Amino acid sequence: MSFDDFDLDHIPSNAHRLYRLIHDLYVVIDAGDRDVLEPFGLTPSQYRVLVLLDANYGQRLITLSDRLLVARSTITRLIDQMEDAGWVHRVDDPSDRRAQHVALTPMGLALRNQAYAAHEHSIEDRMGVLGERDQQRLIDFFLRMRAALRNRIIENDSQKK
């Protein structure tokens, strides 16, 4: 991976430059995440599930799918892995026999806490490149963009999943 010549001069518009930067940022952040989580034997996806299981009462699979913006089948397989690893276990929902809850095992909870602390520290470190004031400004920008973009997508494909 060589990180030379990433200048944006040749890009025609600011909108496009912004687009390119968001993409590159995501790639770099994801790579950083992998580095942090790898010692715990966690992939970023597994980690995101683990974090959502924060509370001790379980989450339904469909809830995980919705919040992580991934397909239901992906969650099924992720939970399969994590159950095999002994981090979580499925519990039938007594009020809806279609549904299941996923809850952390003691081992899963311990792992979650350790990984969370390490990841949180790493996030603070990496995002700390920007001062607190700049971070706040960025958050405001993003919230506006995310809200606007979501609406467009919802307009386009009102069904799906």
Next chain:
Amino acid sequence: MSFDDFDLDHIPSNAHRLYRLIHDLYVVIDAGDRDVLEPFGLTPSQYRVLVLLDANYGQRLITLSDRLLVARSTITRLIDQMEDAGWVHRVDDPSDRRAQHVALTPMGLALRNQAYAAHEHSIEDRMGVLGERDQQRLIDFFLRMRAALRNRIIENDSQKK
């Protein structure tokens, strides 16, 4: 895909909120890209390659790999696909018999221009949520972050790829 309850109140720090927003933004932008490019029969990856082939003289595969931040083997397969589709063709580098150049065919150039126009329009539209001044400010933030994060990664894995 349900877009409810994406509040950030429960997230402990601004750094973490920022992190979450970048991730979400990427997901939403990627979904938008797929919608725009699908009518052209292009995936986002293929499109990114096509755009880099802007100039008429070819790019080397390793250059594409570096600029798109993907593995070399991925580029090999992408170019395989695109060559089968008739959009690009490989040309041996006369000065280095290890290397090859990838150049657009007339068909590839036509496709590139059409897709580019459509995508550019979409980008302007989507990023237009923010005014020109805000976009410029965001670009400055991102450039700082990207530069800093890249350095950390380079420190960690100096070899690779």
Next chain:
DNA sequence: ATGCAACAATTCGAGTTGCAACAAAAATTT
């Protein structure tokens, strides 16, 4: 000049993801 490390591209195998099809169970319609 010879040997050795670095480099460009490919192939192979494995892991991840999404979509479509499915089964079972609710919820809604009529």
Next chain:
DNA sequence: AAATTTTTGTTGCAACTCGAATTGTTGCAT
């Protein structure tokens, strides 16, 4: 109440991506 539709989770399949191993080539060092 019966029939239809929706929902929840799973499975099979295809597409995409990466890392490791491989081949051929270049460039450097001794």
